Amino acid sequence: MQDAHSHSAISQSPVWQALQEQAAQLKRRRLADLFAGDPQRASDFSLELPQFLLDFSKNHIDRSVFVNLLRLAEEAGLDQWRADLFAGEPINVTEGRPVLHPALRGGLAEDLEIGGVSVTGGVEAELQRLKELVVLLHNGALTGCSGKRITDVVNLGVGGSHLGPQTAIEALRAYRKGDVAVHFVSNVDGAQLTDVLVGLDAESTLFIVSSKTFTTSETMTNARSALKWLQRAAPDEAVEVLLQRHFVGVTASPEKAQQFGILPERTYRFWDWVGGRYSLWSVIGLPIAIACGFENFRALLDGAADMDHHFREAPFAQNAPVIMALLSVWYCTFMGYPAHAVLPYDQALHMLPAYLQQADMESNGKSTNRAGVEVDYATGPLIWGQTGINGQHAFYQYLHQSPEVVPADFIGSVTAGHDLEGHHEILLANMFAQSQALMNGVDAESVGRELAAKGLSQEEIKRLTPFKVHRGGKPSNTILLKELDPRSLGGLIALYEHKIFVQGVILQIYSFDQWGVELGKGLASKLEPKLAAADLADEDDSTAQLIEYYRRNKCG
Ligand code: F6P
Secondary structure (H helix, E strand, C coil): CCCHHHCCCHHHCHHHHHHHHHHHHHHCCCHHHHHHCCCCHHHHCEEECCCEEEECCCCCCCHHHHHHHHHHHHHCCHHHHHHHHHCCCCCEHHHCECCCHHHHHCCCCCCCEECCEEHHHHHHHHHHHHHHHHHHHHHCCCECCCCCECCEEEEECCHHHCHHHHHHHHHCHHHCCCCCEEEEECCCCHHHHHHHHHCCCHHHEEEEEECCCCCCHHHHHHHHHHHHHHHHHCCCCCHHHHHHHHEEEEECCHHHHHHHCCCHHHEEECCCCCCHHHCCCCHHHHHHHHHHCHHHHHHHHHHHHHHHHHHHHCCHHHCHHHHHHHHHHHHHHHHCCCEEEEEECCHHHCCHHHHHHHHHHHHHCCCECCCCCECCCCCCCEEECCCHHHHHCCCHHHHHHCCCCCCEEEEEECCCCCCCCCHHHHHHHHHHHHHHHHHHCECHHHHHHHHHHCCCCHHHHHHHHHHHCECCCCCEEEEEECCCCHHHHHHHHHHHHHHHHHHHHHHCCCCCCCHHHHHHHHHHHHHHHHHCCCCCCCCCHHHHHHHHHHHHHCCC
16 A cells, blocks of 8 residues: 555656746646647547546646646556555555455455455445345335335435436436335425425325434434424334334444444444445445436446546556646646536536535545645645536536636536437537637637628727637636436546546545544534524634524524
């Protein structure tokens, strides 16, 4: 494994310095000129994999920058870090754990043992148990206390225990199987649980308590309220029986699920070597298997394993996650563009920006390097976005004409996920047009010609031109899937996972812990009892004032 103590600051390396100089030069070069000077640019700065085309030609790089970025990956020891990831080395150093989500989808080159137990064997055994549960549910053989068939499943989980499953289910709308409805409650705001429960029959509802730790206060609060809802509907039923018949646990702490009252045979486990935000491939994916069928869940895993194989084997220059990571580092760290937009032109991928926000920002939103020293450069970007067409009528104005540059990923599919005539062509034409417009912009001369053609006077043209000029030069990647299906979705998500890992390696930060999230959690549990009463002398004036206002105005 990499020795954390043999750290040498990458920002002092010659290739880093060279890239800094190139960043200043490339900022001044027009993207259109980069194309004009290099006829092979579009094809050479693209990568075709079995499931998709990645076109990264609309970026502020030339061949020399690309070579230096690849050298940066070598300088960062990416080869060794990648080998360590797949070998199960404890690369999550601050938590002392391996990072083995590829093992959940058959993505390792060979099996590993942890504590003398086969990793792949354990994964497969748990997947088989999951499959059996899905079959029971789909056959109508799983019943609640009253003997009624389970028709509705509510996933109670937050962060990685929610976003992955719901993102995948939304993306795979066209692949739904069975007639069990799946619902999600992630927010501790009781409004969400209330809304979901309104339409449900307690006798035919099953709750999945989905939590790696089984201690997350939001999820456990929702689980306890769900139990109370069941009790209200069946006051004569013993609590133990309600828990046994209406709850399933999905967790890396099975003993805690059982302490809560969930049966061991209804507890599905994963392992502490799976990060929460990388866990959708584990039994955390149970809602996906229920909504889309186990075979489609398996195809999702297979697609991710394809990407693991690609990431493990392809040379850096033809390695999609490596290239996307290098571009991200190039923009955020060298060019000083702190944000990155994710713009799916596919309604089914509407949750992808939210999913990637957690995956990326919880991983690389850090400022301490592996030597424990504050970094002197920007690390991971702010990730944001939404479906493209809606975004076009919301924030694209900013993308086109604000002085800021926000690199973007456009994501779409060749094949439509529906059969309505004409829609898909309009959608894709918009996607292609937007990346083109962002790249090329419109100069004053073209604006003048356009206005003159409309018959405007010279005076009017002069007045309007500055407002209609688009500077252009806004970079983007386009990922064009052949089709959005379980396999390509698995590959797409795994592409981003590995990209995030590579960024962390290059930036010399640890991507697999999340201490920043822990701080707020601790403070919330300390403040919660203070909302009712207690002395606020220990609190800062602003927080004390907010709590006092709350106490004064709280009804009842
Ligand atoms: O948001 C912080 C976090 O720790 C995530 O990493 C995790 O996915 C989420 O909380 C939920 O945690 P758990 O699955 O343990 O309930």
